[in-house]
Amino acid sequence: MIGEPTRDRRGERRSATRAEIREAAWEVARANGVAGLSLREVAQRVGLRPPSLYSYYDSKNALLDAMFAQGCQTLLQRQAAVPLDGDPQSTLAAVLRMFVGFCTEDPARYQLLFQRTVPGFMPTPESYAIAIRNIDTLRGQLAAAGIEDPAHMDMFTAVAAGLTDQQIANDPGGDRWTRLIDDAARMLLTHTQARATHPPTCSTSPGGPTDD
Amino acid sequence: MIGEPTRDRRGERRSATRAEIREAAWEVARANGVAGLSLREVAQRVGLRPPSLYSYYDSKNALLDAMFAQGCQTLLQRQAAVPLDGDPQSTLAAVLRMFVGFCTEDPARYQLLFQRTVPGFMPTPESYAIAIRNIDTLRGQLAAAGIEDPAHMDMFTAVAAGLTDQQIANDPGGDRWTRLIDDAARMLLTHTQARATHPPTCSTSPGGPTDD
């Protein structure tokens, strides 16, 4: 008897088409904003009729979810590539640079992953689990830079989000805010290390259980 | 002969209806996001048929523009109410508190005024002029707190936007990031005053012509 073929050619082709659709969806999202993603336009870009997409993704939400998961996976890889030498300053700067770079290089992806601007989209638990890993990884990296206070972590995410947002909204394609990254890392580090000199305004109960 | 009436009752009524429509539009925008604003829903809320709205606003864009102008006007009033005592620290904290409070109290308004997420909307020159006044006012207030370096101003706007964004996206209705405002003001002030101690990484040509 002849055994089953080792390679699943059908599955490979299907998987490739799914990736092609997903890439086309990113292109449309970059052009129209994530909220302006339309399946018709995606279909046209890959040379299919709109209903044919449903053979690959059950719904628009399923497609968005795949994009969300892919974005989180990419971020995970970037996070793993950040060098963690012993120096808090360079570590913090490297993390900040990676994160702001990741966000500003694709505003549509930033919108899908971190803003709440998409109409009725909610990631599936499977995809969200990857986002959780992103946050846990960040937590570890900040700890490596000496930042463990939840309030300080929140301050870091605020600065990262702020640099990203201003760069995207007010100087797209430029570097008016991204060039402040090293300055911002210094500022954050000084702030986190200057606890003793200032009155403990809100340090008695800094964060409570962080549920992000 | 009888002169013209002193009060323009017709004009007053019309103006009131325009305001009513605008308020209904804000409600819809808060519910669906600014991008999800639909004239049908606005009309239903004010008890009119959709085409009747066109007697008050020439287009959806005209309505959005009126909302944009109104938001900028409100911000202008808030800005004028910020106390500018001589102390840089309390001044900076007051400005930051006002701004982040203004943004977080109405995310839809923040979206319309400061994000670029609305499909094809561009404010008219008249409305945009108010936004320019907002920025000029901010510039003056930061100067009163001793911040005049454009790079430091950009850092301020980044921190303000970051606190706002994180608060809205990850803790809507809470205070996980807004309670960091005083800390952030201290951090910013320390940073702007610590010029001499650090190497002038990017202070030789800090900002170039700021065109925001």
Next chain:
DNA sequence: GTCTATATCCAGATAGAC
């Protein structure tokens, strides 16, 4: 000023032939 009726266009999604 408000209405009905309509124009035009787009969206996501499904049925069923091939």
Next chain:
DNA sequence: GTCTATCTGGATATAGAC
């Protein structure tokens, strides 16, 4: 798997009667 045809519903905007 892909297609044609269609369903359902939504959008902005205009024409013209009253």
